[in-house]
Amino acid sequence: MHRLLNNRNALGMLFMLPAAALLVVFLTYPLGLGVWLGFTDAKIGRTGEWVGLENYEFLWGDSVTRLALFNTLLYTVAASVLKFFLGLWLAIILNQNLPFKSFFRAAILLPYIVPTALSAIAFWWIFDAQFSIISWVLTRLGLIDRYIDFLGDPWNARWSVIAANVWRGVPFVAITLLAGLQTISPTLYEAAAIDGASPWQRFWHVTLPLLTPIIAVVMTFSVLFTFTDFQLIYVITRGGPLNATHLMATLSFQRAIPGGALGEGAAIAIAMVPFLLAAILFSYFGLQRRAWQQGGTDR
Numbered sequence: 001m002h003r004l005l006n007n008r009n010a011l012g013m014l015f016m017l018p019a020a021a022l023l024v025v026f027l028t029y030p031l032g033l034g035v036w037l038g039f040t041d042a043k044i045g046r047t048g049e050w051v052g053l054e055n056y057e058f059l060w061g062d063s064v065t066r067l068a069l070f071n072t073l074l075y076t077v078a079a080s081v082l083k084f085f086l087g088l089w090l091a092i093i094l095n096q097n098l099p100f101k102s103f104f105r106a107a108i109l110l111p112y113i114v115p116t117a118l119s120a121i122a123f124w125w126i127f128d129a130q131f132s133i134i135s136w137v138l139t140r141l142g143l144i145d146r147y148i149d150f151l152g153d154p155w156n157a158r159w160s161v162i163a164a165n166v167w168r169g170v171p172f173v174a175i176t177l178l179a180g181l182q183t184i185s186p187t188l189y190e191a192a193a194i195d196g197a198s199p200w201q202r203f204w205h206v207t208l209p210l211l212t213p214i215i216a217v218v219m220t221f222s223v224l225f226t227f228t229d230f231q232l233i234y235v236i237t238r239g240g241p242l243n244a245t246h247l248m249a250t251l252s253f254q255r256a257i258p259g260g261a262l263g264e265g266a267a268i269a270i271a272m273v274p275f276l277l278a279a280i281l282f283s284y285f286g287l288q289r290r291a292w293q294q295g296g297t298d299r
Helices: 002-006 008-038 054-060 063-094 101-107 116-126 133-140 154-181 186-194 199-227 231-236 248-256 262-270 273-294
Strands: none
Touching (some): 054 262, 063 101, 063 154, 063 199, 116 154, 116 231, 154 199, 154 231, 186 199, 199 273, 231 248, 248 262
16 A cells, blocks of 8 residues: 555546546446437437437438537637637737726626526527617617517527627637736737837737637637537527527437437437537647747647
């Protein structure tokens, strides 16, 4: 026992056992069960039998599932791009010597720390067909003559939930990029300015390359959180109107729990995995650029 405690590798493995047990119970087992259910015709209250790829073949030809995939990709790409540019813009502003900058840095986090369900309820009221504050203001300004049906029209509903996701996700991107900006030495900007670089050239040739590893990480998390979003959609639209805002996550829940088709719902959820793995690989290859910052060779 004494020899075991003096062995750093064995001691490290011993300390990792509690965390490994939690991962097995709360991550590995549910994932394995989901994969298994995706190959069965299990229903709520019935174990089900092995059907192979039958669920996936059905989903491939299911128009609602294809629509949910389109919605998910549109939602993820549009929201992630908007969050990145708005977050980068806010990070650059908050990195300046502004008065009360500590207050503004704290205030920017408010949308992120508010519970998601509460944010969704607030947006549900903002986009309401009869009581929308946006429509009320626009009518008082004389810009529109009737209230906008934000959640009743398919494309209006899509852009409305994207706006809600952007509002909630921008603080995470902004604060993370701000942390990255503060690790860049001011002497690099001074040297670039002495060489005659314009503000845009300093951003393009100094800020952006040094910020690339942080961007890779923060955008990977942003894509993962957006792609698997459930609460905002479920509270605001529940996938409507006409399935126009159903994402893979909400459709999986609808088919599995209210619909009772556990196998079909699990298959939809497992179909999300390749897209999530692609986002993780993007982060991995982005992190390789950190080698040159640590004295290694840029890959």
